[in-house]
Amino acid sequence: MNTKRWIAVIAAVVLLGVSIVINSAFAIFQSGFGTGLDEWVAPTEGELAETVIEPGDMNKRIAVLNVEGAIQDTGEAASFFGTTGYNHDLFMEQLEKIKEDDTVKAVMLKVNSPGGGVVESAEIYDKITEIQAETQKxxxxxxxxxxxxxxxYISAPAEKIYVNEETTTGSIGVIMQLMNYDGLAEKYGVDFVTIKSGPYKDIGSPTRDMTEEEQKILQDMLNQSYESFVDVIEEGRGMTEAEVKAVADGRIMNGRQAVEANLADDFGFEEDVLAALRADFDLGDAEAFEYGASEGLGSLFSMKVKSMFKPDLESEMIAKLLTDYSAPRMMYLYGEN
Structure with missing residues (x-):
């Protein structure tokens, strides 16, 4: 490895460490910073911050939830190489709060996501259906x-789904991507020694080709998750298995095609969806709010560091490997990880 690569690796490791420390510190104070403080409601201990979007009756309110980015519980602090993105623990906390808060009468879920983990998506789905069944919200x-x-997947149980005509949706299915750098290692004279307790202990290893039996094992797993996905749409959209599978082959579609396929109900922007909720459930004078405060200093500092360092492609690839690597797993995901 040449000097430039060593410098890139060391810089990435140092920035990752500093990022974790700084973001952890800012997490304590973050709720006190940001714009719109006049509309921000300071939380007491154990409560979430709230920002009023449209003022109204505080005894009957509409909660607006945001799913932005990949639905993935990384268990890691945000790095200076990227923004905070989706926070699974925080989102699940918001859903639990909605379930317990009797003043919340309806929920608008804003989804701008290519999908993510099978487990995380199922966890959100289960919580939403639990809220619907127990509270009728x-x-x-x-x-x-x-x-x-x-x-x-997480949108399917909703009473209504609104799209833009150009929304990219669909991609119903499961994917697992594995890396194989056996050829590259052989080219550079790298040898891997694996000691395992059973024949399948290193299934999916990037150091060798996968056997047909191993592929079958993984394919069976994916098929089961796929059937679960189909079941979710059948129940949520009132469709037959045949109707769902006719479009559940991994294809993407735009909003117009989604409405035609009964995967969405109507066209509309956020304000239209909020207005529809008010009209359909007699919530004309309800307050609309969302959880969470504006971006804190941690995010702003992260953006500043990114603009200062402007790493080259090689450095970015090394940093991504250091900060984003995770073992291969099944995903309800469209596009790249």
Whole structure:
């Protein structure tokens, strides 16, 4: 490895460490910073911050939830090489709060996501259906530019789904991508020694080719998750298995095609969806709010560092490997990880 690569690796490791420390510190104070403080409601201990979008009756309110980015519980602090993105623990906390808060009468779920983990998507779906069953609170979905795969999975149980004509949605299916750098290692004279307790202990290893039996094992797993996805759409959209599978081959579609396929109900932007919720459930004078404060100093500092360093492509690839690597797993995901 040449000097330039060593410098890139060391810089990435140092920035990752500093990022974790700084973001952890800012997490404590973040709720006190940002714009719109006049509309921000300071939380007491154990409560979420709230920002009023449209003032109204505080005894009957509409909660607006945001799913932005890949639905993935990384368990890692945000790095200076990227923004904070989707926070799974925080989103699940918001859903639990909605379930417990009797003043919340309806929910608008804004989805702009290519999907994500099978487990995380299922966890969100289960929580939404639990809220619907136990509290009768309706969910309307407002799809943004992209609401595909896992983004559609979590939208399926909603009473109504609204799209833009150019929304990218669909991509119904499961994917698992594995890396194989055996050829590259052989080229550079790298040898891997694996000691394992059983024949399948290193299934999916990037150091060798996969056997047909191993492929079958993984394919069976994916098929089961796929059937679960189909079941979710059948129940949520009132479609037959045949109707769902006719479009559940991984294809993406725009909003117009989604409405034609009964995967969405109507066209509309966020304001249209909010207005529809008010009209359909007698919530004309209800307050509309969302959880969370504006971006804190941690995010602003992260953006500043990014603009200062402007790493080259090689450095970015090394940083991504250091900060984003995770073992291969099944995903309800459209596009790249």
């Amino acid at each position: 309706p969910f309307y979905v407002s799809m943004g530019a992209t609401a595909a795969s896992g983004g559609y």
